Amino acid sequence: MNNLELKNRDLDVLWHPCTQMKDHESLPLIPIKKAHGVYLEDFDGNSYIDAISSWWVNIFGHTNSYINEKIKEQLDTLEHVILAGFTHEPIVRLSERLVKLTPDGLEKCFYADNGSSAVEIALKMSFHAHKNDGKKKKIFVSLTNSYHGETIGALSVGDVKLYKDTYEPLLIQSLQTPVPKDMSIESAKEAALEFEKLCKERSHEISAIILEPLVQGAGYMHMYHREFLVLVRNICNRYDVHMIADEVMVGFGRSGEMFACSSANVSPDFIVLSKGLTGGYLPLSVVLTTNEIYAKFYCDYGEYKAFLHSHSYTGNALACAAANATLDIFERDDVIEKNRQTANYMSEKLLKFKELKNVASIRQTGMICAVELKGYTAEDRVGLKVYKYGLENGVLIRPLGNVVYFMPPYIITKDECDKMMDTAYEAIKQLC
Numbered sequence: 001m002n003n004l005e006l007k008n009r010d011l012d013v014l015w016h017p018c019t020q021m022k023d024h025e026s027l028p029l030i031p032i033k034k035a036h037g038v039y040l041e042d043f044d045g046n047s048y049i050d051a052i053s054s055w056w057v058n059i060f061g062h063t064n065s066y067i068n069e070k071i072k073e074q075l076d077t078l079e080h081v082i083l084a085g086f087t088h089e090p091i092v093r094l095s096e097r098l099v100k101l102t103p104d105g106l107e108k109c110f111y112a113d114n115g116s117s118a119v120e121i122a123l124k125m126s127f128h129a130h131k132n133d134g135k136k137k138k139i140f141v142s143l144t145n146s147y148h149g150e151t152i153g154a155l156s157v158g159d160v161k162l163y164k165d166t167y168e169p170l171l172i173q174s175l176q177t178p179v180p181k182d183m184s185i186e187s188a189k190e191a192a193l194e195f196e197k198l199c200k201e202r203s204h205e206i207s208a209i210i211l212e213p214l215v216q217g218a219g220y221m222h223m224y225h226r227e228f229l230v231l232v233r234n235i236c237n238r239y240d241v242h243m244i245a246d247e248v249m250v251g252f253g254r255s256g257e258m259f260a261c262s263s264a265n266v267s268p269d270f271i272v273l274s275k276g277l278t279g280g281y282l283p284l285s286v287v288l289t290t291n292e293i294y295a296k297f298y299c300d301y302g303e304y305k306a307f308l309h310s311h312s313y314t315g316n317a318l319a320c321a322a323a324n325a326t327l328d329i330f331e332r333d334d335v336i337e338k339n340r341q342t343a344n345y346m347s348e349k350l351l352k353f354k355e356l357k358n359v360a361s362i363r364q365t366g367m368i369c370a371v372e373l374k375g376y377t378a379e380d381r382v383g384l385k386v387y388k389y390g391l392e393n394g395v396l397i398r399p400l401g402n403v404v405y406f407m408p409p410y411i412i413t414k415d416e417c418d419k420m421m422d423t424a425y426e427a428i429k430q431l432c
Contacts, residue, residue: 003044006031027384030391035062038409038416040396048396051420053409056217056249058280060329061411067279067325074321083111083315090320097327098288101258103267106288110307111315115248115274116149118285119210121309122270123153125289126208126242132296132305137207140172141198141241143179147218148210148246157210160218175202177209179216180224183363188224192231199239208242208269213260214365217249220403221370223363226264233266242269242293248285252276253330253339253410256366269293279326284319339410342417343367346406349421356425358432367410369421373402373428382431389427395420397427404428 007029015021016029033043038061040048053059060067078088095109110125112118123140130137142148142157149155155163156171164171177195180187199206213229216222229245236243245268250260254276257263261271270293274285299305313319329335346369350362353371360374376382383399390397397404397420404424408417 001033001043003028003031003042006043027388028391037061037063038412046394048391048394049408049412049416049420051390051395051397051406051408051424053407054280055275056254056407057275057278059252059254059276059410060279060326061409062280064279064329066329067281067322070321070325070328071281071318074318078317080313080316080318084310088315088317088320090317090324091315094320094323094327095286097324098273098286101327102271102273102288103259103261103265105267105290106271107291108289108294110287110289110309112285112287112311113283113313113316113319114149115246115272115285116151116154117311118248118272118274118287119148119154119157119244119246120151121287122210122244122246122272122289123157123208124309125270125287125293125307126244128307129242129293129296130207135240137205138173139202139205140174140207141177141195141209142174143211143216144176145179145216145219145222146176146210146212147216148212149248175206179219179222180228183223183225185225185227188226188228188231191224191228192235195232196235196239199235199241203239203241206239206241208244209236210244210246212246213250213266214255214263215250215260215368218400220372220400221363221368221405223365223368223370226260229261229264229266233264233268236269244268244270244272246272248272248274250365250368252326253336254367254407256336256340256343258330258336277326278319278322279329281322282316282319283313284316284323335410339367342410342412345414345417346421349417353425353428356428356432358428367407369406371404371424371428373404373431376402376431385431386424386427389430390423393423393426395423397424 031043032040034041038049040050140157144159146159148158157174159176177198178191180191245261251273270289278284297307343366350369353359353362358373360372363370386399
């Protein structure tokens with residue numbers, strides 16, 4: 001087996017996500033044979049540093065021996081069981097741990113198998129909780145430039161123009177309020193004032209605001225000050241609007257804290273988690289909410305207040321085993337402190353990008369670094385050029401438009417970090 005053989009077989013039968021398949025007439029598809037640590041290896045023996053944690057999920061490296069062991073143990077005991085009317089120890093243990101780890105007041109866990117589905121759950125819970133209180137609040141608010149997933153409800157509360165233009169007839173009603181324009185506290189205050197204006201006018205019909213705390217991932221890694229979270233929480237309290245924190249990307253240590261909301265000492269009404277939850281091994285997501293909201297659905301049969309949502313693989317035991325193993329590593333290895341040290345090193349490496357004349361700005365939040373380029377249009381496809389250069393030099397970099405970003409597994413070493421960021425630097429430099 002070699003790269004060419006598997007690539008040809010793939011193109012006969014597969015339709016890949018986030019891909020214009022015609023590009024693969026000239027853009028090489030990379031078949032991966034195996035992976036370990038931060039490295040991916042193809043069938044021709046080429047290796048690549050996974051600088052994006054395989055779409056932001058793989059936080060402790062590929063084929064992590066401890067997570068492998070715990071999944072294998074679980075495999076011989078229980079692989080899956082219906083969660084309606086049944087339960088199992090791994091999911092109870094995981095839920096107990098998540099309740100302790102997440103911001104205060106989040107006491108109940110509801111599971112799904114991906115971030116978009118969990119966003120849908122939070123939206124439905126918010127609407128239904130208000131409905132059970134006799135309120136008709138069917139509008140959701142999100143931030144400009146936001147992204148929350150690609151199912152219909154999740155798309156509805158995002159602000160990706162291409163998606164909105166294409167699927168607009170299918171989407172539920174939502175409004176956007178401005179995201180802080182930069183990482184300053186002044187911008188945070190300005191954006192919060194705009195949200196409060198909207199609440200003054202329409203809070204009687206607004207169910208919740210959903211936001212990505214601190215960093216808008218697919219929104220070109222746009223970052224803002226934590227004070228915005230504090231101000232939004234206060235506004236929501238005053239206007240009876242729920243706060244949904246979509247921490248699918250920034251959760252589990254990526255932002256510099258275990259959860260981004262914790263950096264502002266903010267407790268949302270709902271927190272949405274996925275991606276790093278299982279260390280990147282298996283699909284799993286969870287929505288945590290308060291006992292107060294949970295109580296609004298607690299009723300005798302026939303009252304029609306119960307929450308209406310289910311997935312076949314909800315609470316899969318293998319995925320829960322991976323998640324518990326992931327949390328074990330956090331407890332055992334003081335991951336957050338190590339991440340801060342790595343983030344400091346990445347920050348030092350990031351400074352030299354300012355020397356390049358085609359760099360507009362650099363920014364960082366925890367283990368997320370972004371380099372924004374200037375002087376290019378979409379037709380220039382500079383991201384594709386950086387991506388190709390990276391592959392040719394052993395690094396998987398997948399820019400977002402004109403934004404080159406780094407989101408590596410937490411286990412990356414200084415030497416590997418040098419290779420990752422120096423390769424990106426040369427890729428950007430050769431564009432000048």
